[in-house]
Amino acid sequence: MPAPYAPETHPVSASARSLLVVDAVASPIIAPMSFVLEQGACTVVRGRSGAGKTRLLRLIADLDEGSGEVWLNGVARSQLPAPVWRKQVVYQSAESAWWLPTVRDHFRVDQHATLEHLADVLTLGKDRLDADLSLLSTGERQRAMLIRSLVMQPKVLLLDEPTSALDRDNIARVEQLLVDRMRGGLGLVLITHAEEQAARLGGQFVEVQRRT
């Protein structure tokens, strides 16, 4: 069992105004990780293949069991019910998963205007929103998934390879959308294979290490 969290190790003094403070988050596989994410900033998670980059994002979203603590605007994750936490700190997996027939079915009626606007920004045709999901390409589903995450209006978005299935033009559109949202205060934690993407989003790097 990992050691229980000890409050005195928490570096919050420097970051009372910080958006997200990750403090000694660890699992049996990942060595303890700490970093601070400011409002409108981007953190890029680096590490060898299989080092546990995805696991780190899942740990922050509280989808996997682990030790350590995470603060959002000074509120500890352990103080909030997990569903409330995950609505503000949204994890988006690398593979898109859907449970209803069409993209639009996954949105409440009052979200349809936002959906159509964002679909337009990402040049996702309106007909694609009402087409059976099995008829969409991987790239279309990937863009639709980003819209699904953004509509939640999260404070922090944990993105696992969000542009892996996109061509250069669509990557540029997605990055532009993310930069716009970051200007509005959104914090990003990003896993990407493209070093240039990290640079374009102004990311600082953190390195995941496997426990030895």
Next chain:
Amino acid sequence: MASALLLINGVISLVLGLQVHRSLVIAAARMVVQLLLVGLVLRWILALQSPPATLLVILIMIGAAAREVAARPARKLRGYKSYAISGTVVSMASLLTVALALTTAIRPQPWHDPRYAIPLMGIVLGSVLNSASISLDAFLTRIQDAAAVIEARLALGARRREALKPYLVAAIRSGMLPVINQMSAAGIITLPGIMTGQVLAGMDALEAAKYQILLMFILAGASGLAAFGCVILSAYSVTDNRHRLRLDRLAPQKQG
């Protein structure tokens, strides 16, 4: 005389090369021995008329059924959790319905007369065994197949109940299907076993039908309770109070 039919089956199997004559003989022999033994034991228990002995027999029956329920699904929970769930559900569902039937509808004197309690328990357990194992298997298989979808919903802030609901509903429905089929087919496609037995034993057909109706209600009730209980308890076992999907609590799958 009736055993001549089995002989005919065996001959057909030999002639056509069906390769079933061996298992046919073994199964027939098992059936004869098992039923004769049960007949002997039952005769003894019924003559005994002792509540502790009746209770002991019933507990053994429940234990055997619970073991079957836990052992059948293709995916199992780690450790003894499957057994804890099936033991709880099978005993609750069967004891509740049988006690209810004995004290309110059938009313033998005394209410725990083994002549009624033991056969009734046997029928109810058969039905509970079916519903519980089917629903448990359906639920664990479905959530494993749908793990990515369930986690995507949890990641968007869904509560575990919300994220699991479609699979809960589908699994309970699968578990109830046999007893629903049994009820709709009763009398038209099949003549239920109890009713057949009673008519053969000389009981008035309408009386036998009333008995069968009562039994069907008991069976439906017990099956419903069993399917519901199994699925709800296993849903709690594969999630935790931070609303995470915990497929690590499933036992590793055996190959082949």
